[in-house]
Amino acid sequence: MSIHNFSKVVIVAKDEWRYWLRSKLAMTVLAIGLLLTLSSVVVTAITMHELSHARHELQSNAEQSFVDQPDRHPHRMVHYGHYAFRTPSPLSTLDPGIDAYTGNSIFLEGHRQNSAMFADQRQGTALTKLGSLTPAFIVQTLAPLLLILIGYSSISRERESQTLSYLLAQGTSGTTLIVGKGLALLSVVGLIIAPLAVSALFTMSAGESLLAVTSFVVGYALYLTVWVLLILLASSVFSKNSGSFTALAFVWILLCIVMPRVASTSASTAVPSTGKIETDFAVKAELRKLGDGHNTNDPAFKQFKQSLLEKYNVNSIDELPVNFRGLVASESEAKQTDVLNQFAEQRMQAELKQTQVSRYFGWVSPMVAIRSLSMIVVGTSIETHHRFLRETEQLRFDFVQGLNKVHIEKLNYQDDMNRNANAAATQKARVSADNWQILQAFNFTVDSANIRAQRSVPAFLQLLLWIAVLVGGIKFVGKRLS
Amino acid sequence: MTTHQPVNHTSNNDSTIAEQSKNQNNDNKRANYKAIIEVDSLSFSIKNNAILKNLNFTVGSGEIYALLGGNGAGKSTTLKTLLGFNKPTQGSVRVAGKEVSKALDFVRGKTAYLPESATLYPHLTARENVEYFLSLADINKTDEQINAAFKRVALQEGAWERPMQTYSKGMRQKTAIALAILREAPIFLLDEPTSGLDPVAIDEFNQLVRELALSGATILMVTHDVYGACQVANRIGLLRAGELVGEFDAPENGRIDTEQVHAAFAQRGA
Structure with a gap:
């Protein structure tokens, strides 16, 4: 497009703004849009800041509470357990993603893998379960609707009032008109995205990278550009305002409401996953085969006992230089963890496959594409959640085995066996609280910006394809319009 | 009373009018106009439905040509074809010597089109409307020039800065x-x-319109108003079912006879 034509495009765009400024509907819609975005950004930022602060404090308290425990039997500390908290990523102030549903903390204890808990959506009231008014929700779902309300009549209005033929007859090309109207709508996109972009830039002060911030803002800009193009296309194709509005309302319902649900349903149908109760039963059945780690006489440990006697060249477990109960607990924990990890990996792989299937729907719904892109870039995607689960599991296994090591090495077997004989024996079966220092500090950080950017490439491609197809359609319609 | 005679350009099946239409004086008068709009054997169809059939007429500089016809006669279609909105199925349309389809920007740049309902932009004032369209055409005019144009068309001064939604047609x-x-x-x-x-x-x-024609403008109007056309036009073309079935020329310093045109209009059921 030449500079000469671009100046005409700017004239058309300025006139569109003049029309909006004199239209109560357009001004109301613009004001509502800006107010919603701004308020959601502020409210979510405050909430997430408080959450981040609270989780840091909770994590610190949990660690302090663990190491502050008095002298105890080490296995009691295994069951005393420990909490791990996921600190939200800086950008999650704008898109809490699946964090709101998956929970943000895990209770870690021996012989068990607990689920994450304290999900905002689970502990909320019935109303909050419908979803929060987050900046991501506003821009993903409501902003397209606001753009439709402002722009559905951009071209059809000209046709309906016969100013279109008048304009064309004066020598203004259809393409100039469409691009001019598009430029005006894109400036509205800029207004909607501005609070989001400013907030995203602020997250850099909390350690977020420029790459992630740029990817986030560009992703949303592309998404809303798709909607601008859809609006221009519908407004150019339909001769009546009512036709354009009806078509766009239908498209919005289809792309923003129906398709994301179709994607989820298709994903769960294509990759069926076992329910929690069935899985729990299956896990229990497998664990039962491994024996009871609390019972040294469990037949499951007969071979283990024999191998130890041979290894240390002794005749009975009393003669072992280490605590046999501790060794059984450690052996049992290792085997149980293998089984638990096996089931956990199966579940995570199924979830990942379901997510992939769901993400394919980004080719047919820009809403699905931006939702995936946003969660990935922000660091609130399923991949990040799985990493949190794996890292907390590693933390759990390490501290449980650390305590088992203390059990093996620092508690005499005879004292251990006699621990319930009387108060003095119980006291004797305790180890120093200094041993609780084996607990490692836990600090979950989001994936690097490069990894997140790489993961988001397919979603970017989906949005770019939408734009390419729509630009082609608009070029065709623009020529026909002239 | 001046005698008004229809001229040729009629269809073959209308011999009565065709015979009356031969008027050498009027042909000579028309030759004084330099043809600006030239419609030559123009036909236009939509899905095998002929809307315009072999239209032939010219409009010269300083001439007011009224294309008269009833509803569905093809009047607006003819205008749209002249503006390049319709591509002729057959024949050609030239404006200022250029084929419309090959010089769309040129033709539209030379043409002022007034649709049946010239709504312009209701949210803008007359001045804002004019300034907007002029800026799109890369034309710079001062406020004084715009005021002068408003005065020339006798638009009340008090209305210039009012939104056009308050305007009458x-x-x-x-x-x-x-x-x-x-x-x-x-x-x-x-x-x-x-x-x-x-x-x-x-x-x-x-x-x-007369003043514009006197200043050299070429004016083609389409209408179903027989009386109105006779009042203002130098020449009237009678259009029926997409076919030009007769033409009437105004005599020197006179007007086309309304009754004669009305009779032809009614006779043909145009």
Whole structure:
């Protein structure tokens, strides 16, 4: 497009703004849009800041509470357990993603893998379960609707009032008109995205990278550009305002409401996953085969006992230089963890496959594409959640085995066996609280910006394809319009 | 009383009028006009449905040509074809010597088109409307020049800065004409320009059109108003079912006879 034509495009765009400024509907819609975005950004930022602060404090308290425990039997500390908290990523102030549903903390204890808990959506009231008014929700779902309300009549209005033929007859090309109207709508996109972009830039002060911030803002800009193009296309194709509005309302319902649900349903149908109760039963059945780690006489440990006697060249477990109960607990924990990890990996792989299937729907719904892109870039995607689960599991296994090591090495077997004989024996079966220092500090950080950017490439491609197809359609319609 | 004679250009099945149409004087008079709009064997169809059939006529500089016909006769389609909105199925349409389909920007740049309902932008004032369209055409005009154009079309001064949604149809037409004057367009295509106007507004409009023609503008108007066409046109073409079935020329310093045109219009059921 030449500079000469671009100046005409700017004239058309300025006139569109003049029309909006004199239209109560357009001004109301613009004001509502800006107010919603701004308020959601502020409210979510405050909430997430408080959450981040609270989780840091909770994590610190949990660690302090663990190491502050008095002298105890080490296995009691295994069951005393420990909490791990996921600190939200800086950008999650704008898109809490699946964090709101998956929970943000895990209770870690021996012989068990607990689920994450304290999900905002689970502990909320019935109303909050419908979803929060987050900046991501506003821009993903409501902003397209606001753009439709402002722009559905951009071209059809000209046709309906016969100013279109008048304009064309004066020598203004259809393409100039469409691009001019598009430029005006894109400036509205800029207004909607501005609070989001400013907030995203602020997250850099909390350690977020420029790459992630740029990817986030560009992703949303592309998404809303798709909607601008859809609006221009519908407004150019339909001769009546009512036709354009009806078509766009239908498209919005289809792309923003129906398709994301179709994607989820298709994903769960294509990759069926076992329910929690069935899985729990299956896990229990497998664990039962491994024996009871609390019972040294469990037949499951007969071979283990024999191998130890041979290894240390002794005749009975009393003669072992280490605590046999501790060794059984450690052996049992290792085997149980293998089984638990096996089931956990199966579940995570199924979830990942379901997510992939769901993400394919980004080719047919820009809403699905931006939702995936946003969660990935922000660091609130399923991949990040799985990493949190794996890292907390590693933390759990390490501290449980650390305590088992203390059990093996620092508690005499005879004292251990006699621990319930009387108060003095119980006291004797305790180890120093200094041993609780084996607990490692836990600090979950989001994936690097490069990894997140790489993961988001397919979603970017989906949005770019939408734009390419729509630009082609608009070029065709623009020529026909002239 | 001046005698008005229809001239040739009729269809073969209308021999009565065709015989009357041979008038050497009028042919000579028409030769004085330099042809600006040339419609040559123009046919236009939509899905094998012929809308325009072998149309032939020219409109010269300083001439007012009224294409007269009933509903569905193909009047507006002819205008749209002249503006390049329709591609001829057969024949050619030239404006200022250029084939319309090959020089769309040139033709539209030279043409002032007034649709049947020249609404312009209701949220803008007359001045803002004019300034907007002029800026799109890369034409710079001072406030004084715009005021002068408004005065020329007799648009009340108090209305210039009012949103056009408060305008009557006549005022909107005047604004559109003022815009055309400011664009210095030499060709005017008017679609039912007096439809819905009160008699005073019609007289004012006709006077304006005559003045434009006197200043050398080429004016083609389509209308179903026999009386209105006879009042203002130098020449009338009678269109029926997409076919030009007769033409009437005004005599020197006179007007086309309304009764004769009306009789032909009624006779043909145009």
